[in-house]
Amino acid sequence: MIFEDIVFFIAAIGALAGAAGVVLLRNPFYSVLSLVGHLFFLAVLFLLLRAQFLAAAQLIVYAGAVMVLYVFVVAYIGGAEEPLGQDTPGIRALGVLFAVCVLAELCIAVIGTGLKAIDTHGAHIANSFGAPSQIGSLLLNRFLIPFEAASYLLLIAAVGALVLARKRRGFEDMLEAPPPPAGGRA
């Protein structure tokens, strides 16, 4: 148990530091790298909570694929350094104040919760808890419709990204191109 506590604190500090790095670093490229570290420590926390499959998915899909996408876009647009605190400081302070209020509200909700089990280590669980077999059987039995909806959502997002990022030359090329000869190929 003491080993679990030590791992939790290391991972929690790492995750908090990564999150702070994302917000505070000025260069977007370093922000992305900081987020990769944050996601790694979050995967460790998922493992402590016996979510093996989600920890693996977090590392492979998030820290692997999605972050590579981010790095590509930062390299493409050339990650300009954003000066921190050059604009009106009032708005910035208001944003930070709002975030602190959200944190205070969430902490009050956790402290005042009526959930009895929240101060325990959690319910007794079988060894297969969080394993791919359990996730798969839940997805294909109980959550089949959300599973299908998620696949449609991914398809729509892929098509939408193509539409958004394509070069909008198709229509202009069509206007500038010489009209096809009349009576040509049908």
Next chain:
Amino acid sequence: MNVTWYVVLSAFLFAIGAAGVLTRRNPLVVLLCLELMLNAGNLALIAFARMWGNGDGQIFALVVMVVAACEVVVGLGIIVGIFRRRIPEDVDALSELRG
């Protein structure tokens, strides 16, 4: 560790992400901070799944990851479009949405 620790940690991560969304002006960094907020939600969902000993919360977290991936793809598409049109990458300057 008690489940409370995980939930409080997720509250901290969510607040940090919210602060980033509200204070940063580069749309790319705003997207990164949105990721932070979604991941904080994921951590809370998985902590509660562990608390009840029930796998449903993990499925919810998986769906949140799918939504986050879609958000990234569409958001980065918009950012590439912004860059191509030579619009300054500043969320204050992006006050109009026009196709």
